[in-house]
Amino acid sequence: MERDLKKIISEMTLEEKAGMCSGEDFWRLKKVERLGIPEVMVSDGPHGLRKQPGEADHLGIGESIVAVCFPAACATASSFDTELMNEMGKTLGEECQAENLSVLLGPAVNIKRSPLCGRNFEYLSEDPYLAGKMAASYIRGVQSWDVGTSMKHYAANNQEYNRMSCSSNLSERTFREIYLPAFETAVKEAQPKTIMCSYNKINGEYASENKHLLTEILRDEWGFEGYVMTDWGAVADRVTGIVAGLDLEMPGSHGVNDAKIIAAVKDGSLDEALLDKAVERILKVLFSYADNRHPEAVFDRDADHEKAVKIETECAVLLENNGILPLKEGRKVVYIGEYAEKPRYQGGGSSHINSSKVTSALESAKEKGRPVSYVKGFPFDKDEENAGELAAAVQAAKDAEVAVIFAGLPDLIESEGYDRKDMKLPACQNKLIEEVIKVQPNTVVVLHNGSPVEVPWADKTAAILEMYLGGQGVGEATDKLLYGEVNPSGRLAETFPLRLEDNPSYLNFPGDGVNVDYAEGIYVGYRYYDARKMPVRWAFGHGLSYTEYEYSNLNMPAESLDDKGCVKVTVDVKNTGSMVGKEVVQLYVSDKNGTAGRPVKELKGFAKVELQPGETKTVEFALTARDLSFYHEGLGDWYAPSGTYEVLIGHASDEIALRGELSFKTEKQLPLYVSGATTIGELMAHPVTAPIIGGLMQNMQGAMGAMQSDPTENVEDTLGTGAEMMKAMMHGMPLKSLASFAGAEMAAQIELMIQGMNQALGNK
Structure with missing residues (x-):
């Protein structure tokens, strides 16, 4: 049935609209009988139903219905099996329909920054690519039964210590590359009905009132269509939250925050249109469940128990x-x-x-x-x-x-x-x-x-x-x-270090209770251990079998890629042992261009394939420019430099069997504003300024010595067969210093050149 949500909202009183934005009790949303808005119930997950009476707790202390406990995320992520996650989701979705639950609170996709996080058992992985793909499959499974999911905890909630108030302090690049991609992948590929924002602050601002997080990234960039709910009791300033994009407060505040919303609308400090939008998002999800009930749904606990056994054998x-x-x-x-x-x-x-x-x-x-x-x-x-x-x-x-x-x-x-x-x-x-x-x-x-x-x-x-x-x-x-x-x-979805002190967050976890600095940046899990060449007990992706596997025929038919293209990668895998088994083929990408601050390799594909003894199957992957990219803060976007990338196929992050090269060409240009502080190396690295500065250096050959004639050569070549020290000095020399060495006439020329380069770059 198609509902005219705007008409329903137009008939609601201000008090009803404000009330719709908070829970009736611990587990239920409010109803408005006169408008046909029913009461619906949510329940904790994500690996089983914890349906409780309305006045029950949120910490698992009180008794809940008898249900089936599936493997926790620490286990299911280790299956590296998206189809398995989808089937588990479908089972949970049917259970929810049978128990009249509209939203299952999960999956939990926060990154395993430290092995000490008390809730790591409920999180998927240290790797955002794996976490995102597994979460998306789970969400599609649950929601195939017209039951919503609530992906959590958005975002950067990677510890329990003072999680309700502590500020997670991290760079935008770290945020984008490590702590947001699992959410991004799941939103774009599966559209969870709801997102649960976390308790913590992010760079000093509560997640529940962070417009950059809840609106600019989640909705404007990723296209999220559902509603945002709080973790239980995560509201800081309710009105600020509405403005930021927070829709539903759970479990509610006994009317206190509803009254603040009403007062803010009446005094003009809150645009009622924002409140209407929040209500519309909530009603859209509410009716997507209420209007799509499945009377055929059955919660068969014995059958689902057998499914739980089978799933665990794969994990x-x-x-x-x-x-x-x-x-x-x-x-x-x-x-x-x-x-x-x-x-x-x-x-x-x-x-x-x-x-x-x-x-x-x-x-x-x-x-x-x-x-x-x-x-x-x-x-x-x-x-x-x-x-x-x-x-x-x-x-x-x-x-x-x-x-x-x-x-x-x-x-x-x-x-x-x-x-x-x-x-x-x-x-x-x-x-x-x-x-x-x-x-x-x-x-x-x-x-x-x-x-x-x-x-x-x-x-x-x-x-x-x-x-x-x-x-x-x-x-x-x-x-x-x-x-x-x-x-x-199963394969490890997280690294097992030899000792706690080896973990990259060791010196910065869990902070002082007020702030926690993510000083390790993007170097989380295997990214750190690879960069340090540090031995670990068991590497990310590790896992043995009762049979053996052999890889061959790595093939990339189109061995070049551009910003909009896609390259198919295929590889053959053979069961060379005597027992049927399932191999997890893992694909990693490595930037071979000397780009500063990039991990040795990153997971960008995986596939689980079942093989009979002696059987060979071909596994196919697809790579795009995004898979080669890092988040460039100056550009405010994903960026991969033109050049060479290595495609690695292996059994684990430390067991690479095959390697192939891929060339990439980008049309994106990095932002550059030229000033006296800009170095020769920066100018030589940019396609717009490289010919200009090359011409200048050619003119300076006599004065500086050891210059070559080709202005398109990079700085190392133009310096010829001189000392390495001179090469390094020239590469890092700012224009202002170059001017001081070159004399008054050349200094004036450099000033004009700075203006010309900025003009060529489109800078005002």
């Missing part, structure tokens, strides 16, 4: 394996650690799910008749060593053929509301692992954690399987992976 990452995995049937195995019996499968806070069913790895093994014994070893919920339990675990490991230790982080360490203090596992777990390894070389460690941990014993284990927080099906998925019913195919 787990095999970090190490000396051949012990998959476990052979009939081997005498002991499971150690209480997570084998009570798995940790989700994080704490607003995404905490009241799960319908949780089957542990131990239960799964017993149900399948596997010869597995169990000793507790250490508790699942605290760091507490028990000498008797430790001794029993060591003896059991000694008596078995294989020891599988189920380790991880207790709930009290990872949660919304606070950050981790370090990257360590509980001391009792590390000690047990070390002691068991001494007596049992066939020791496998299974990890349950929402973010990287330090693993000082890694080199001494037989295998390490990262399950992350794998949802309520994690136990069954673990069993399938350990025994080879499924081949591991």
